[in-house]
Amino acid sequence: EGQLLESGGDLVQPGGSLRLSCTASEFTFSSYAMSWVRQAPGKGLEWVSVVSPNSGTTYYADSVEGRFTISRDNSKNTLYLQMNSLRGEDTAVYYCAKCDRVTSCRAFDHWGQGTLVTVSS
Amino acid sequence: EIVLTQSPATLSLSPGERATLSCRASQTVSNYLAWYQQKPGQAPRLVIYDASNRATGIPARFSGSGSGTDFTLTISSLEPEDFAVYYCQQRGNWPLTFGQGTRLEIK
Numbered sequence: 001e002g003q004l005l006e007s008g009g010d011l012v013q014p015g016g017s018l019r020l021s022c023t024a025s026e027f028t029f030s031s032y033a034m035s036w037v038r039q040a041p042g043k044g045l046e047w048v049s050v051v052s053p054n055s056g057t058t059y060y061a062d063s064v065e066g067r068f069t070i071s072r073d074n075s076k077n078t079l080y081l082q083m084n085s086l087r088g089e090d091t092a093v094y095y096c097a098k099c100d101r102v103t104s105c106r107a108f109d110h111w112g113q114g115t116l117v118t119v120s121s
Numbered sequence: 122e123i124v125l126t127q128s129p130a131t132l133s134l135s136p137g138e139r140a141t142l143s144c145r146a147s148q149t150v151s152n153y154l155a156w157y158q159q160k161p162g163q164a165p166r167l168v169i170y171d172a173s174n175r176a177t178g179i180p181a182r183f184s185g186s187g188s189g190t191d192f193t194l195t196i197s198s199l200e201p202e203d204f205a206v207y208y209c210q211q212r213g214n215w216p217l218t219f220g221q222g223t224r225l226e227i228k
Contacts (some may be wrong), residue, residue: 037163106212108157109170
């Protein structure tokens with residue numbers, strides 16, 4: 001069915017760094033592209049980044065390009081998001097999401113429960 | 122970047138009524154359009170993918186239509202559990218983008 005569990009959210013000061021993790025189970029993690037999507041408090045969904053199954057291709061939203069790095073360890077069924085130079089506007093619940101097919105990423109068919117990142121002094 | 126505009130922002134209806142939600146793209150996305158349902162405190166749930174295909178476990182009262190730039194999510198007869206926020210999402214081009222959401226509330 002597919003299960004995703006995020007961790008690593010915390011309160012961090014502006015300019016600080018944080019690494020989020022997402023552990024996957026109940027599907028063949030190494031076969032699917034994976035993504036991060038965030039949601040600021042009371043706001044809509046914002047796509048952040050995606051990584052291909054073999055880590056060969058990554059894309060980022062302009063708002064995080066150069067500050068965030070997505071990666072994965074298929075041997076550990078784990079997705080990561082390294083977040084540097086954090087800003088107040090990065091405050092959000094961060095969701096890990098599984099792309100819907102092996103050959104591409106058109107939609108997200110499984111989501112984690114989210115982990116809260118708060119950037120504040 | 123492709124901008125998705127959802128309308129209306131809020132839709133107030135009663136159980137049993139028909140709901141029609143709209144999503145318009147700033148340029149064509151072919152049929153690479155998905156719809157999600159989100160309830161308070163929960164993660165989004167995929168409802169429709171590729172514009173018109175119901176995701177696993179989604180009831181038949183949900184249907185999607187459209188292609189190119191204009192898309193519609195229809196709920197034929199609202200059940201109490203359908204009241205939520207609905208987002209459309211495109212993957213016609215990167216970056217992937219979401220609409221701003223339509224809140225479906227009980228009248």
